[in-house]
Amino acid sequence: MASGKNQHDNRSSNCLRKYRIFFVFGIAILCVQVYLAYTFFALESENRRVIKSSLNNDILSVAEEGGGLLTGSRQLKLPPDKLETNTIKGAHYRNRTTRVKLDLKLLNFTPDCEITGREAVSAITRAKSQTCKQRIASVTCLSQQGLLYPKNLQSSCPHSPGFLDKPKNLGCFKDDKTLQVLSGYYAVYKGENSPDYCAKMCLQSGYPYSGVEYSIECFCGMEEPSQVRRLPDSSCNMKCPGNPKLSCGGYLTINIFWNGIQRFRPQEARNSSSKNSREKPARIAYLLTVNGRASRQVKRLISVLYHPSHFFYIHVDARQDYMYREMLGIEKKCTTKNIRVARGIGLRHASIWGGASLLKTLLSSANEILAQDHNWDFLVNLSESDFPVKSNARLTEFLTLNKGMNFVKSHGREVQRFITKQGLDKSFVECEARMWRIGDRKLPTGIQIDGGSDWVALSRDFVEYVANPVPDPLISGLLEVFRYTLLPAESFFHTALRNSRFCDTYIDNNLHVTNWKRKLGCKCQYRAIVDWCGCSPNDFKSEDFGRIKSTADRNLFFARKFEPTIDQRIIDRTEEWIYPSKSNKTQKLKGYDAYWQSVYHYADLSPMADDTLLTISDSLARLTYKNLKIEDYIFSQIKLLEATAYFRSNRFIGILIRCNANTNDLESLESSTFQNEFPEQVESLISLKQNITITKSWKNRIRNLAVSTDYDQKEQTFRNLVAAMSVLSTPVLAYELVPGFTPLRNLSVLWVDPYGHLADMGQLQMEEATLFGHIKPQLGEPLVIGTWHVLLMADSDLVAKLNFLVVPLAYWRNQKITLRKAKELHNGSLAPYQVNENINHWWTNYLSTSTINSSTTEQRIGLELERWIDALVSEYYEIKNTCWTVEMPEVRGKLEKCSETSWSSLSPDYKADIRNLC
Structure with missing residues (x-):
């Protein structure tokens, strides 16, 4: 028995030892479950405490939030599904403007x-x-004080006037967590929710139906709820925080209302007609709002669009003297009087990107067009960056079929999201050529907000309505709102159209295809002129021609943006695609593959010329005459007339400098086209010398390196084509890698001043997918004058070396620089360079320790300064060719006549030839 008992005990011990791990594991699981249960209930209790505290805080801040929930009301205990909804998914909080004190x-x-x-x-x-x-x-x-904007506006759209007093109550309905009754916009209004408030927000977004649920939730929808879900009114019994006398649904129960509008459906454009009689062709009034210096491209645009039955009204920005003179030349040459240029007090405006002044420009120009003697059916606004993608005949045919309709492009996203993204819920003030953001605002209730593109095609009746000098209450109220709005032209016409008697003429198509590349176009490139981060479309390039061709069977007639300085061949190719008969003729014409764009003209007062460009161009004018070796020329009498950027085969070739050595009265020259008033006038083609060295092992890896200023991140190019840099410039290094090459390491960028001192050090972050990039050093102003070096280092190995020139300024604010200003600017920065002391010792071979001696630098002025600049400029710029405009005895037989060359700005340019246009 003892032996049996021992055997039993041994078996039990063995069993316990064998299954001990399972017992331990089971106990561990039990402990974890107890802990999780405790944590869950503690967390639920904490969530309830936090939510209750939050709601009580809302009660204490009634003045800020517009009201609060009643103390002890049943909605303070939130179900689990509402915890996540209110704190994460659907929370909508008003922007609270921080209070600070004005000095x-x-x-x-x-x-x-x-x-x-x-x-x-x-x-x-x-x-x-x-x-x-x-x-x-x-x-x-x-x-x-609430006096800036109307609080409510009334729609006059016949079938969507909106509710005048209260939205129509449709009853209480059963809701569902996943299949919601109203599946459109959703927001939480803790302090101000009510049937009226929710209905106004939904109406603003174009939703016919609104619903309030769980006291603080607002839902919008397009479809009327099914009566199958109808509940007794008593099922919706939670009080509204914005009006405790009313009910705002309950838990998964919703009060639903009709807002007095119908679901908006844009009209479809007609592409054929059943009418037997041939309708009179539509006549178009083109409103061209132009800026900049691309006058030749504007002439080309007008030439392609021109028809005697159309009317062209050209508004030139009030600060653009050069473009204004060029456009007046077009008007003068057109004897049929269907090309007019805006002139006179109050008719020319200065506008900026996103500025309220642009809407003012469009409306005042529309009034002037209406006042002309020309009859027209449609107003189409374009800029110098637009170009047609279909022939004139096809556009006229299409608009003839759609007379009385209005073509605008809507944003295509949820309205409240559009309002926030567009900054429509902010107030802006335009002054000092900037849009200043001053705080939050509420848009008027009672109307549907809409917007999208500011390029439109509007019927004459609608233009007469919105541009009426005595507007009706709707337009008057909208003008008050959009006077302090960012990008007003992108919303004003859409909103007016949706809420006026013209609401049934809305076609969601602005006839444009736009080259949006959001990653490149949304670089906040307008921060210098607006307190906002906006996006802008990219230029079309040759590789984008497939997108142009894809418009063939669509109701699209224009494309944007085009810039011949970026890519002219896409414009040539588009025109040849529209008019195939032109293709063989134009390619044989002189200057077919060339483009010229003025960058400076002596007659311009506005905008003020860039002092650095003026300094270098002036020097190149002197070097032009010096290169001619005319013994009796007087150094001080050489006058710079015009500087022009010259392109051929789709790339920048050089800068053209037109100048003369005569002291005749320059003021008598009114246009760059009147050249014969200047005897002894010459023009030279000047290119930038090569100042870059890339080591053998990296030549097949780096496609391009350049240093200049005015880097355009959107187009990934320098706008400062001639790399003119002075003591006040901010240089940028831009690089382009060969596709498929991925560096294994980052590169160090060393910025070395003319004395061999390391001024700044940076890193090029080489990423696999990035072919383009740029880096901007932190250099103190003013820069040291002379030759700077940029070294690219891979650890101790030199990859590439670039040299760039920093010149002293001969001009300050377009006047000859004074000795006092020269002393201030030409001695370099007094502050030491802020460079990391942990410098790779291998780099010291490329640096020196020479000291700066500027005692003679600050004394150079007048003739001595000009000679110093010429000596520096001659090392970086090379005169390739020179021609004459009026025969000069000194150079007879040595130079070509400018009009007979292929490169001069005076050589034939059929693309911009408008002499026989009218």
Whole structure:
């Protein structure tokens, strides 16, 4: 028995030892479950405490949030599905403007109110002039007092007027977590939700139906709810925080309302007609709003679009003297009087990207077009960056079939998201050529907000309506709103169309195809002129021609953007595609593959010329005459007339310098086309010398390296084509890698000043997918004058070396520089270079320790300064060719006549020839 018992005990011990691991594992699982249960209930309790605290805080901030939930109301206990919804998915919080104090010492006036909004105070502080500061302050005070904008506007669209008093109550309905009754826009309004408030927000977004649920939730939808889900009204029993006398649904129950509008459906464009009689062809009024210096491209655009029955009204930005003179030349040559240029007080405006002034420009120009004697059916606005993708005949045929319709392009996204992205919920003030953001605002209720593109094709009746000098209440109210709106032209016409009696003429198509490349176009490149981060379309290039061809069977008649300085061949190819008969003729013409664009003209007062460009161009004019070796020329009498960028075969060739050595009165020259008033006038073609060295092992890896200023991230190119850099420039290094090459390591970039001192050091972050890139050094101003070096290093190995020139300034604000200013600018920065002391010792071979001696630098002025500049410029620029405009005895037989060359700005350019246009 003892032996049996021992055997039993041994078996039990063995069994316990064998299954001990399972017992331990089971106990561990039990402990984990207990811990998780404890944590869950503690967390639920904490969530309830936090939510209750949050809601109680809302009650304490009634003034800021517009009301709060009643203490002890049943909705304080949130079900699990509402915890996630309210805190993560659908939360909608109003922007709370931080309160700061304005320093009144900065002002020479007393504001009409106490300004404490962070954005308004920032704008006033940053503005330079007292006039601009006062304007921002005045608008801010009106906004704070609720006097700047109408609170409500009434739609006059026959079938969608919106509710006048209360939205129509459709009853209480059963909702579902996944299959919601109203599946459109959704937001949470903790302090102000009510049937009226929710309905106004839904109507603003174009939703016919609105619903309030769970007290604080607002839903919008397009479809009427099914009566199968209808519940007794008593099932919706939670009070509204915005109006406790009303019910705002319940848990998974929703009060639904009709907002007085119908679901919006844009009209379809007609492409054929059943009418037997041939309708009179549509006549088009083109409103060209042009800017910059691409006058030849504007002439080409007008030439392609021209028809005697059409009318062209050209508005040139008020600051663009050169373009204005060129457009007046077009008007003068057109004897049929169907080309007009805006002139006179109040008719030319200066506009900026996103500026409220652009809408003012469009409306005032529309009024002028209406006042002309020409009859027209459609107003089409274009810029110098537009070009047609179908023939004139096809456009006229299409618009003839759609007379009375209005073509605008909508944003295509949820309206509230569009409002936020577009900045429509912010107030902006335009002054000092900048849009200053001053704070949040509420858009008027009662109307549907819409917007998209500012390029439109509008019927004459609608233009007469929106441009009426005595507008109706809707247009008057919209004008008040859009006077302080960013990008107003992108929303004004759409919103007016949706809410007026013209609502049934809305076609969601602006006849344009736009080259959007969001990754490149959304680089916040307009921060210098607007308190916002906006996007802009890219230029079409030759590789994009497939997109142009894809418009063949679609109702698209224009494309944008085009810039001949970026890619002219895409424009040539598009024109030949539209008009195949031109192809063989044009390619044989002289200058077919060339393009010229003025960068400076002596007659321009506005905008002010760049002092660096003027300094170098002036020097190149002197070097041109020096190169001619005319013994009796007088150094001080050489006058720079014009500088022109010259392109051929789709690439920049050089800069053309036109100048003369005569002191005749230059003011008598009114246009760059009148050349014969200047005897002894010459033009030279000048190119930039090669100043880059790439080591053998890297030549097949790096396609391009360049240093210049004005780098355009969107187009990945320098706008400063001639690489003109002075003591106040901010140089940038841009690189392009060979496709398929991926460096194994980053490259160090060393910026070395003319004395061999390391001024800055950076890193090129080489990423597999990046072919283009740029790097900007942190260099103190003013820069040291002379030859700078940029070294690319791979550890201790030199990859590439670039040299670039920094010149002293001969001009300051377009006047000859004074000795005092020269002393201030030409001695380099007084602050030492801020460079990391941990420098690779291998790099010291490329540096020196020479000291700077600037005692003679600051004394150079007048003739001595000019000779110094010429000596520097001659090392970096090379005169390739020279021609004459009027025969000169000194160079007879040595030079060609400019008009007979293939490169001169005076040589034939059929693309911009408008002499026989009218």
